[in-house]
Amino acid sequence: xxxxxxxxxxxxxxxxxxxxxxxxxPSREMLASWERxxxxxxxxxxxxxxxxxxxxxxxxxxxxxxxxxxxxxAGYAVLERVISEGRDAGLMVIADAKRGDIGSTxxxxxxxxxxxxxxxxxDALTVSPYLGLSAMSSLVDSAVATGSGLxxxxxxxxxxxxxxxxxxxxxxxxxxxxxxxxxxTLNEKADHLGxxxxxxxxxxxxxxxxxxxxxxxxxxxxxxxxxxxxxxxxKLFERCPKGSVLVxxxxxxxxxxxxxxxxxDAVRRWRDDLSAVLP
Numbered sequence: 001x002x003x004x005x006x007x008x009x010x011x012x013x014x015x016x017x018x019x020x021x022x023x024x025x026p027s028r029e030m031l032a033s034w035e036r037x038x039x040x041x042x043x044x045x046x047x048x049x050x051x052x053x054x055x056x057x058x059x060x061x062x063x064x065x066x067x068x069x070x071x072x073x074a075g076y077a078v079l080e081r082v083i084s085e086g087r088d089a090g091l092m093v094i095a096d097a098k099r100g101d102i103g104s105t106x107x108x109x110x111x112x113x114x115x116x117x118x119x120x121x122x123d124a125l126t127v128s129p130y131l132g133l134s135a136m137s138s139l140v141d142s143a144v145a146t147g148s149g150l151x152x153x154x155x156x157x158x159x160x161x162x163x164x165x166x167x168x169x170x171x172x173x174x175x176x177x178x179x180x181x182x183x184x185t186l187n188e189k190a191d192h193l194g195x196x197x198x199x200x201x202x203x204x205x206x207x208x209x210x211x212x213x214x215x216x217x218x219x220x221x222x223x224x225x226x227x228x229x230x231x232x233x234x235k236l237f238e239r240c241p242k243g244s245v246l247v248x249x250x251x252x253x254x255x256x257x258x259x260x261x262x263x264x265d266a267v268r269r270w271r272d273d274l275s276a277v278l279p
Contacts, residue, residue, distance in 0.1 A: 006124060006149030007193025007217045011243030013059040013092055018271040019243075019278050021060040021094065021219065023250025024050045024082065026067045030251070034258040040074040043067070047082045050254060051089070053263035057271055060092040060123075062219075062248055080119040087123065094219065095122040098153060102135040110142035124149035126199060126219070130164070133182050140186060143195045149217070150196050154179045157201030157222030180209040187215035193244055202228035202236060202247070212239040217246060224252025224270075234277030242279040 002009070026046040028038045036042035047063065054061050061082070068079040086093040099109045112118055113125045125143075127136060129152050136150070143150050155165050155176045165176045173181075180198060187194030197217035200207075203226060211218070218237065222228045230247075237245045249270045256266040 002147055004147065005190050005193060006143065006147060006195045007187070007190065007197065007215075007244070009123075009147065010059070010092055010149070010217050010246065011193055011241075013090075014243040014246065017057065017059045018275045019245055019247050020058040020267065020271040020274055021062050021092075021246045021248040022050060022054040022058045022253060022267060023096075023221075023248045024061060024063040024067075025250045025254070026064075030254055033255070036258075040071045040078060043071060043075060044078045044081075046254070046258075047078055048085075049258060049260060049263060051082055051086055051091075052260060053253070053257075053267050054086075054091060055089045057264065057267045058091065060094055060246055061086045062094040062096050062250075064250075065095055065097040076120075083120060083122055092123045094124045094126065094149075094151065095120065096126045098126050098128045099139075100128040100131055100136060102131055103138075106136055106138045110139050114142045114146045114148045116146070122148070124151055124197070126151045126153060128153050129179055133179060140196060148195065151199050151217075151219040152179060152183055152196065154183075154198040155200045155204045155207065157203045157226050157228070162204075174208065177207050177209045180207060180211075180214060183216055184209075184214050190215055193217055193241070200236075201226075202233045204236075206236055210239075211237060212241065214240075214244075217244050220245060220247045223247055223274075224249045225255075230270075230273040230277045233274065237278065240279070245278050247274050247278075 031042040068075040186196045194216045201222035203222040253266045256262040
């Protein structure tokens with residue numbers, strides 16, 4: 001059994017393949033731009049093409065679960081295939097589902113996304129912490145026990161999220177700084193990088209919390225179509241440990257499709273540009 005934490009496994013993969021995570025976002029608009037019908041067949045074509053482009057050139061793959069579940073069980077069957085084939089190909093697969101609840105509901109989420117027997121088993125899951133990070137103890141425990149990871153949405157790349165994430169607690173601490181501090185506490189027993197990471201958008205200002213002290217990985221959206229550049233990423237995370245920053249790029253890659261060579265070229269360009277600015 002592999003006893004390394006998710007953070008350490010990810011750091012090793014980043015060292016081998018670079019810090020790029022390829023986002024798989026098969027929206028209605030993106031399928032149309034590829035001249036594919038907005039149905040499960042178009043969904044499968046798009047998702048597998050993005051998976052193929054990422055193989056051997058990216059550290060991770062991040063399917064956005066919402067775009068699959070809109071097709072019900074047929075969409076989930078495609079998602080299961082993408083997760084399975086992605087992991088078999090050596091990609092770290094992050095299920096972007098933004099789950100998060102309390103009590104036994106989180107037990108169910110943990111079983112769905114982390115249990116070895118589950119067809120949805122992923123390497124990591126994105127979670128929303130606004131019912132309380134401490135309410136996610138079963139998800140955290142399950143992630144640690146299975147060598148999986150969580151990415152807690154702390155400072156998202158969209159403008160609307162800043163109202164909540166920049167609000168202040170009773171002790172006059174921003175919510176985003178409070179969450180980062182709590183994540184660091186969850187990772188304090190890890191030798192290097194722990195199981196719990198943070199989503200911090202590249203379009204955001206630097207928080208007061210020292211990002212180099214999270215003791216966990218970062219998942220970074222907002223690059224490409226949302227306006228942030230590799231240089232923005234490098235400046236924001238300049239002091240973070242080697243292999244701790246994973247940068248998601250979706251539309252800026254899928255927009256080069258559907259031709260497979262163009263997709264692979266886009267993946268390689270983003271990988272090289274991001275590798276040049278991150279340790």
